[in-house]
Amino acid sequence: MKQALATLALALCASGAAAEKVGKVDVDWLGNDIVIEAFADPEVAGVTCHVAYFERGLVDRLQNGNWFEDPSNSSIQCRQTGPITIGDIDRSIEGENIFSQRRSIIWKSLRVTRILDAGSNTLIYIAHANEVQNGSAKMSVSTIPLYSGASSE
Secondary structure (H helix, E strand, C coil): CHHHHHHHHHHHHCCCCCCEEEEEEECCCCCCEEEEEEEECCCEEEEEEEEEEEECCHHHHHHHCCCCECCCCEEEEEEEEEEEEECCCCCCCCCEEEEEEECECCCEEEEEEEEEECCCCEEEEEEEEEECCCCCCCEEEEEEECCCCCEEC
């Protein structure tokens, strides 16, 4: 039974790209923080994204309930951090989910979707909440222009 629960937990937390916590800002005495994580795009070499999100502290959770949920708010910035090489990416208008992190125990996750705008030769990264019942309009967008030096595999 414990092994089944552990496997389920790993499956729920799986994401397309591994993130590394690179910053944490304390915002109040309740233990609430802004967390900054960095991750490399798994299919586009030379691109690194930084996602910032709000993480509720223990005191805030005790005071306000919603024990297993964090807000949907997030921000993203992606930059060229080396020579860009585009691998096997989804080139459809819907793009491709490249990062996902749970923001509640079941219902909500923070996602980063990559979209290639071939017309303007630009990569678009959008951080957004994905919710089972109620979609969220909270989002943040970052773009990277692809100059003639970028190569597709």
